[in-house]
Amino acid sequence: MEQSPILLFFRRMFRRKLVLVACIVLFVIVLMALLAPWVAPYEPTAIRVIRRLKPPNELNWLGTDEFGRDILSRIIYGARASLGIGFAVVMVSMTVGTLFGLLAGYFRPLDGAVMRVVDALMALPDILLAIFLVAVLGASAFNVVLALSIVYTPRVIRVVRASTLVIRELPFVEAARALGVSARRILSVHILLNVASPVLVQATFIFAYAVLAEAGLSFLGAGVPPELPTWGTMIASGQQYADDAFWVVLFPGLAIVLAALSLQIVGDGLRDMLDPKLRKAL
Amino acid sequence: MISPPLLAIDDLEVRFRTEEGESTPVRGVTLSVAAGETVALVGESGSGKSVTSLAVMGLLPRPAGRVARGRILFRRRSEQIVDLAAMPSSEMRKLRGSEIAMIFQEPMTSLNPVLSIGEQIAESVRQHMGLGRAGAVKRAVEMLDLVEIPDARRRVDEYPHQMSGGMRQRVMIALAMSCNPSLLIADEPTTALDVTIQAQILALIDRLRREVGMGVLFITHNLGVVAEVADRVTVMYAGQVVESSPVKDLFRSPRHPYTSALLNCLPARAKRGADGRRMVQSIPGTVGNVGEGCAFAPRCAHSIEMCRTSSVALEADGERSARCLRWREILA
Amino acid sequence: MWLTLGRRIGGLLIVMFLVAAMVFFLTRLAPGDPAALMLGDQATAEDIAHLRQVYGLDKPILVQFVLWLKEIATGNLGQSIFLQRPVTQAIAERAEPTFFLALFSVSIAALVGIPAGIVSAVWRGRVVDQIVSGLAMLAANIPSFWLGLIFIQFFAVRLGWFPVAGYGDPGAPFVERIAHLALPATVLGIVNSALIIRFTRASMLDVLSDDYIRTARSKGISEIRVVLRHAFGNALVPIITVVGLTAALLVGGAIVTETVFGLPGIGNLVVSAVLRRDYPVIQGALIVVAGIYVLINLLIDIIYTFVDPRVRY
Numbered sequence: 001m002e003q004s005p006i007l008l009f010f011r012r013m014f015r016r017k018l019v020l021v022a023c024i025v026l027f028v029i030v031l032m033a034l035l036a037p038w039v040a041p042y043e044p045t046a047i048r049v050i051r052r053l054k055p056p057n058e059l060n061w062l063g064t065d066e067f068g069r070d071i072l073s074r075i076i077y078g079a080r081a082s083l084g085i086g087f088a089v090v091m092v093s094m095t096v097g098t099l100f101g102l103l104a105g106y107f108r109p110l111d112g113a114v115m116r117v118v119d120a121l122m123a124l125p126d127i128l129l130a131i132f133l134v135a136v137l138g139a140s141a142f143n144v145v146l147a148l149s150i151v152y153t154p155r156v157i158r159v160v161r162a163s164t165l166v167i168r169e170l171p172f173v174e175a176a177r178a179l180g181v182s183a184r185r186i187l188s189v190h191i192l193l194n195v196a197s198p199v200l201v202q203a204t205f206i207f208a209y210a211v212l213a214e215a216g217l218s219f220l221g222a223g224v225p226p227e228l229p230t231w232g233t234m235i236a237s238g239q240q241y242a243d244d245a246f247w248v249v250l251f252p253g254l255a256i257v258l259a260a261l262s263l264q265i266v267g268d269g270l271r272d273m274l275d276p277k278l279r280k281a282l
Numbered sequence: 283m284i285s286p287p288l289l290a291i292d293d294l295e296v297r298f299r300t301e302e303g304e305s306t307p308v309r310g311v312t313l314s315v316a317a318g319e320t321v322a323l324v325g326e327s328g329s330g331k332s333v334t335s336l337a338v339m340g341l342l343p344r345p346a347g348r349v350a351r352g353r354i355l356f357r358r359r360s361e362q363i364v365d366l367a368a369m370p371s372s373e374m375r376k377l378r379g380s381e382i383a384m385i386f387q388e389p390m391t392s393l394n395p396v397l398s399i400g401e402q403i404a405e406s407v408r409q410h411m412g413l414g415r416a417g418a419v420k421r422a423v424e425m426l427d428l429v430e431i432p433d434a435r436r437r438v439d440e441y442p443h444q445m446s447g448g449m450r451q452r453v454m455i456a457l458a459m460s461c462n463p464s465l466l467i468a469d470e471p472t473t474a475l476d477v478t479i480q481a482q483i484l485a486l487i488d489r490l491r492r493e494v495g496m497g498v499l500f501i502t503h504n505l506g507v508v509a510e511v512a513d514r515v516t517v518m519y520a521g522q523v524v525e526s527s528p529v530k531d532l533f534r535s536p537r538h539p540y541t542s543a544l545l546n547c548l549p550a551r552a553k554r555g556a557d558g559r560r561m562v563q564s565i566p567g568t569v570g571n572v573g574e575g576c577a578f579a580p581r582c583a584h585s586i587e588m589c590r591t592s593s594v595a596l597e598a599d600g601e602r603s604a605r606c607l608r609w610r611e612i613l614a
Numbered sequence: 615m616w617l618t619l620g621r622r623i624g625g626l627l628i629v630m631f632l633v634a635a636m637v638f639f640l641t642r643l644a645p646g647d648p649a650a651l652m653l654g655d656q657a658t659a660e661d662i663a664h665l666r667q668v669y670g671l672d673k674p675i676l677v678q679f680v681l682w683l684k685e686i687a688t689g690n691l692g693q694s695i696f697l698q699r700p701v702t703q704a705i706a707e708r709a710e711p712t713f714f715l716a717l718f719s720v721s722i723a724a725l726v727g728i729p730a731g732i733v734s735a736v737w738r739g740r741v742v743d744q745i746v747s748g749l750a751m752l753a754a755n756i757p758s759f760w761l762g763l764i765f766i767q768f769f770a771v772r773l774g775w776f777p778v779a780g781y782g783d784p785g786a787p788f789v790e791r792i793a794h795l796a797l798p799a800t801v802l803g804i805v806n807s808a809l810i811i812r813f814t815r816a817s818m819l820d821v822l823s824d825d826y827i828r829t830a831r832s833k834g835i836s837e838i839r840v841v842l843r844h845a846f847g848n849a850l851v852p853i854i855t856v857v858g859l860t861a862a863l864l865v866g867g868a869i870v871t872e873t874v875f876g877l878p879g880i881g882n883l884v885v886s887a888v889l890r891r892d893y894p895v896i897q898g899a900l901i902v903v904a905g906i907y908v909l910i911n912l913l914i915d916i917i918y919t920f921v922d923p924r925v926r927y
Contacts, residue, residue, distance in 0.1 A: 119625075120632035123904040125867030128884065132637075132896055135888040136644040212757050216870045219759050220885055235760055242763055243771055253760035260755035268751075341831055379834035386832075391825040396847045396922060406833040441923040457833070 019269030022262040029259055033079035040073035044229050053245040063247040065238055071247065074229045075255050081230040082211055083259065085145055089210040090203050092149035097156025098199055102187050104157065105164025115161070118154040126151050126209070127216055134222045141224045148213055152206045159202045163195040197274040204267030208260040215256050231256045286357055287314040288465055288497040289338065294352035294367070296330070296337050299345075307333045309521040310352070312596065315497040317357075317464065320488070322500045322508040322529070324544070325518035331501050334518075335467045338366060338499070339384055340374040356382070359464060380410035383458035387470040389450035393442040399426075399453045400438035403460050410461040425456035429486060448479035452486070459490060466491070469501045484511055505548055509533060517541050520577035527602040537604035539612060540578045576606070584612050622915055626908045633904040634686060637897050638679050644893065691898035696890050701898035705880060711781050711795070712879035715802070715872070716864040718795055722803025723810050724857050730807070731814025731853075736841055738819060746811060754808035762801045762874035769797060779876035798875040802868060806860050813856040817849040824848070850921045855914055862910035866903030 032039050041061075048068035056063045062071040104114035121129065133147035167173060168191065176186050211231075217223030218232030226233050231252040238248030296308035308330040315321045325331045336342050338354055354366040359381060366374065386392045394402060403425055404418035413421060419438065426434035429452040442450055451471060458466060468487060472480040488511055491498050500511055508515055508529065515532045517525045517540065525538040536542045576582070579589040589607055596605045606612075649665040650657060666672045670681055685692065691701035734746040770778040776797050782790040821827070822845050830844040831837075869881030876882075880899055887895035919925050 116625075116628055116632060119629045120636060120904075123629055123633055123907045124900060125863045125865075125869075125903065127869050128866040128881075128900065128903060131869065131884065131888055132900060133640070135891070135896060136640050138645065208755060212755070215757050216759060219757075220870060220873060220888075222885070222888055232757075235757075235763070239763060242767055246767055249760070249763050249767075253757060253764070256757050256760065257752075257755055261752060264751060264755055339832060341828065375834045375836070377834065378832060384832045386825060386829060388825050392829045394826040394830065394844050394848065395924060396850075397844075398923075405835060409833065409835050443924050454829070457829075 016269060016272075018265055022265035022269070025258060025262045026266060029079055029255075029262070030083065032076050033083055036076050036080055040070075040076040042070040042073040044069065044074045044077040046070070046073075053241060053248070055245070056247055062251045063245065065234070065248050066241050066245075071234075071251055074234055075231065075252055078229045078231045078234055078252065079255070079259070081141065081224060081228055082214060082232070082256070085141060085148070085214045085224070085230075086207050086210040088145045089148040089152060089214075090207045092145065093153040093156050093206055094199060094203050096149070097153040098160050098192070098195070100153075101157040101160025102164055102191060102195070105161040106168055106183065106187055106191065111161070114157065118157050121150070121154045126213060130213055130217055131220060131222045134217060139222060139225065141228065144214060144217060144223050147217075148210050151213070152209060155206065156199060156202055159198050160195050163198050164191055167191050167194045197270075201267055201271040201274065204263050204270060208263035208267070211256060211260050211263070286355075286363065287316045288357050289315040289499065290353075290355040291334070291338070292353045292355065294334065294337060294354060295350045296333050296342065296347060297350040298343075298347045306350075307521050308337065311518070311521075311523050313516045313523060313526065315465065315499050317497050318491070318495045319513040320491060320498040320500055320511050322502060322512035322515045323518060324502060324505060324508055324515055326503055328520075329518040330521040331518050332469055335384070335469055335499065335501055338467060339378060339382065340366060340369070340371065341378075356465070376410075379406050379463075380461040381463055382465045382467065383461070383463035384467040384469065385451070385454045385458045385471050387473050389447050389454055389474060392454055393450055395442055398439050398441055399445075403438075403453075403457050406457060407460050421460060422456075425460045426453070428459065428490070429453070429456045431456070447475055448483065451475060451479075451483055455483070455486060455490070459494075462494065463496055465497045465499065467499045467501070470503070471500075472507065473502070473504070480507075487511070505544055517544070522577060522605065523596060523603075524578065524606070525602075525604045526596075527604075531602060535613065537602065537609040537613065538578075538606045539582045539584050539609075543581075584608055619915065622912065626912060630905065630908055631683075634683060634901060635679070637900045638682060639675075641893050641897055642675065644891070686901060691901065692894040694887075694895045695892045696887075697892070697895070701894050704883060704895060705898060705902055708878055708880045708883045710879075711791075711877045712865060712868065712872070712881065714791065714795055715798055715868055715877060715879060716861060718799035719802035719806060719864055719868070720857065720861040722799055723806040723860060726803065727807035727810025728814050728853060728857075731811045732818055732841065732846065734811065734815045735818035735822060738815075743815075747815070750808045750811040753804050754812075756805060757870075758801055758805045759870040759874045761805065762798065762871055765797050765801055766874070779874075781877050794875075794877070798868075798871050798877060802864065802871055806864065810853070810856055810860065814849070814853050817852040818845055821845045821848045847921075851918055854917055854921065858910050858914040858917075862907040865906045866899070 036044075046069060048064070050068065051060070051064050052066055052068040054060055054064045054068075060070045060072065062075065065071055065074070100114055104111045124132075130144075130147045130151050133150055134143055137143040137146060173186060173190055176190055181190075214223060214230065215232030215235070218226075218230050219236040221236065223232060224230055226237060234252040235249050238245070238252070242249045291311055291313050294308055294311045295306060298305045298307060307328075311330065311334055313321065313323070323331045323334065333342070333347070336347075337349055338356075342348065349367040352367065355363055356366050356377070357363050358377070364373075364377075366377070369377075393399065397405075400419055400422045403422035404415070407413050407418040407421045408415070411418075411421070423434045423438050426438060431437055431449060431452050437445075442453070445453065454471075466487070471487065472483050475483060484507065487498065487500075490496075498511075500508075502508060512529045515525075515527055515529050516523055517532075517538065519540050525532070525536065525541045527537070532541065533545065536545055575588075575590040575592060576585070576594045579585040582589065586608070592607075594605050594607055596603050597609075649662045649671055653661055653665060670678055673681075682692075689702065691705070693699075694701050694704050697704050730746050730750070734743045737743050766778055770776045777794050781794050818841075822841075826848075827840060827844055830840045866880060866884075868879065869884060871877075872879045872881035873885055880903070884896060884899045886892075887899070
């Protein structure tokens with residue numbers, strides 16, 4: 001019986017139950033972030049000094065922080081900033097990285113120059129490059145996105161370039177070239193469609209890295225301003241109370257792990273599904 | 283008095299578990315190899331000939347593959363007869379590389395690229411002959427001499443990538459022969475080589491067989507090679523033996539239609555066309571799903587209704603046997 | 615071989631030049647006049663103008679870049695604005711904790727990651743593999759600073775097995791240093807083992823299906839020998855690469871962990887320099903970290919020649 005391609009996609013994708021679970025977890029996190037005002041039990045900034053540093057209880061399921069603010073509500077609102085920044089980084093680095101990757105892979109003379117710059121950017125550890133960029137650009141959510149995009153674009157360039165180098169030698173591209181199809185059209189139609197799947201896989205990984213890196217930057221005080229609740233700033237400001245009120249640090253961290261882990265599992269699932277060699281070996 | 287054969291495979295069935303379910307690449311294979319003789323195991327790829335040889339070696343891929351039925355009887359140097367199919371893997375390991383050795387199809391990739399060829403031969407020798415490091419290296423040099431590699435003393439320290447394909451296959455043979463095996467399994471040993479090198483390697487294996495008196499199970503899809511090296515031939519199709527016969531009889535009067543078809547594919551046998559050129563034949567169709575009747579029936583020009591419905595047994599007749607209901611009629 | 619090595623060195627020099635250029639020009643994007651920053655709030659306009667002249671800040675930017683390049687090529691990374699000492703000296707003072715932290719972390723990561731990856735590959739698809747792969751996946755997605763905080767809470771504050779933070783008194787015996795490094799190195803070891811596990815597993819799986827593994831098995835040698843001598847020997851090149859790169863990236867990438875554990879290393883130096891806008895220190899640290907990365911890469915290339923005879927000849 002003939003199956004629709006979409007159905008087949010989902011059947012392959014969810015052959016491993018873990019991938020399905022991760023997708024559901026991600027979906028719930030994203031939904032909570034979008035619907036934060038309706039989902040969160042309290043205002044994330046509502047200060048109640050008499051209820052400060054309360055352990056998890058029936059009123060505050062995940063306890064309260066040093067200002068008596070509800071941690072669950074702050075985690076839900078924090079997801080907006082953390083995931084929002086991560087998503088923005090993915091969009092920027094995917095767009096820029098795909099463009100330069102295609103150019104480097106297709107036009108030989110550009111290749112050397114682009115790849116040297118990629119090498120230079122990758123000679124610095126992610127977090128060091130990010131903190132340097134934030135330092136010179138100034139600490140703001142926008143600049144964190146910019147800095148992390150610069151950090152992760154080289155990865156996309158590498159992936160796209162490698163795929164382009166393979167695809168440009170395939171018979172159908174040669175045929176298109178022989179027929180006089182313009183380079184722009186070959187790149188935008190023939191090659192772009194074929195590098196889409198490795199880029200998609202890379203995007204989920206970068207999403208996870210960006211969530212982790214944003215938390216690290218915020219923790220160091222070189223990320224978003226501390227007033228904005230993100231999972232990183234929550235851990236940073238809760239750090240000094242950790243001895244007496246462990247939950248202040250524990251739960252935001254768990255949120256980071258859960259989000260990053262789900263993204264990674266989904267990325268792995270996508271890759272296993274899209275890579276025919278791996279699919280057979282499964 | 284006739285001594286029992288060196289190797290006697292009896293009704294061997296091998297099953298593989300895969301994603302798509304269970305498959306049976308070898309379905310009841312029976313064949314034997316006597317000491318000092320070369321038996322060719324012939325068939326197209328997927329016929330189960332390589333899986334049969336891996337089952338003898340105890341090297342079926344784990345945990346997917348297993349021997350589901352049958353026995354693989356092997357006469358050890360001590361004259362003791364053992365069933366390789368039922369042997370614990372630790373015992374099997376002692377036989378492997380010492381009493382039973384194997385050479386493979388791809389000389390380019392069958393040697394470990396990061397170890398010198400001396401180390402690779404010496405490893406086997408130290409494992410089975412209990413020699414020390416120096417003794418093993420000396421043995422390795424002797425073995426390279428035996429397989430006619432010039433300047434063995436120097437080449438023993440070289441790495442596989444420094445050698446040609448023919449040289450590497452000689453090294454593989456040296457490796458296999460290093461512990462004086464009584465049975466050598468050669469899985470398409472010349473397929474990947476140039477024709478001139480092919481002949482040299484065949485001559486080398488044949489010379490060693492005569493000198494040492496070992497049995498050789500020679501796996502190939504090439505009937506031309508079979509004519510040169512084999513004493514007896516077993517033809518496999520879709521996991522079953524379809525014909526077994528001394529080599530001369532097989533070439534003179536094949537009994538199974540599949541064997542005849544294979545022989546007709548040989549360039550030297552091809553019929554001349556109208557323009558006087560030889561026409562290389564091919565067997566139409568492909569191996570289909572194996573059902574109840576004769577597996578070759580769907581491609582066979584002589585098949586009748588009964589071929590497809592009733593199971594066909596291997597019919598023995600003196601030294602020869604064939605798995606065909608109609609071989610007498612066809613021959614006549 | 616010498617030719618490829620020479621070509622590699624040339625490429626690495628270009629990378630270093632690009633890092634230097636990036637560091638220099640991006641710093642100039644930063645808001646604020648470096649001279650004014652150096653002198654603080656009370657500075658007069660003349661003071662600032664004078665300092666600009668002293669540091670050559672009044673010259674065209676390309677000239678400044680060339681002069682600066684000359685300086686760093688001779689090993690002079692400039693003067694820290696806040697620390698009253700040369701940047702090289704500031705970095706050298708902070709090198710020890712960073713060096714040992716990186717060394718211990720990568721050792722733990724490799725000692726955990728390589729055996730785990732091998733086991734995972736050999737028993738691919740079995741329960742062990744699923745557990746190891748799952749743990750690796752988890753480890754890769756734990757923020758190191760958070761794991762550090764949890765470890766501090768549990769092992770230092772609650773159980774009191776290790777010091778909470780810091781690097782001990784200056785001049786304390788090395789044993790005390792090890793106690794201070796144990797927790798941060800374990801945290802980084804766990805987090806970084808993830809990549810090593812995945813790499814080892816993938817390269818072992820790749821190698822285990824090669825033809826010479828079947829040849830090795832046909833010799834009747836033990837399966838342990840097949841895996842460790844024949845398979846691992848061939849999987850070594852990618853594994854060395856990932857371990858080396860992990861080490862290289864730990865030198866400047868342990869910033870967050872150093873901060874959590876209050877280790878006075880290079881990462882800590884960078885963070886305080888960022889918060890105080892001490893640009894010469896930031897620039898200098900970046901150059902040094904990139905330089906170490908490049909050198910370790912070269913070292914990896916040289917190690918290849920010992921591991922793989924095909925590279926040697």
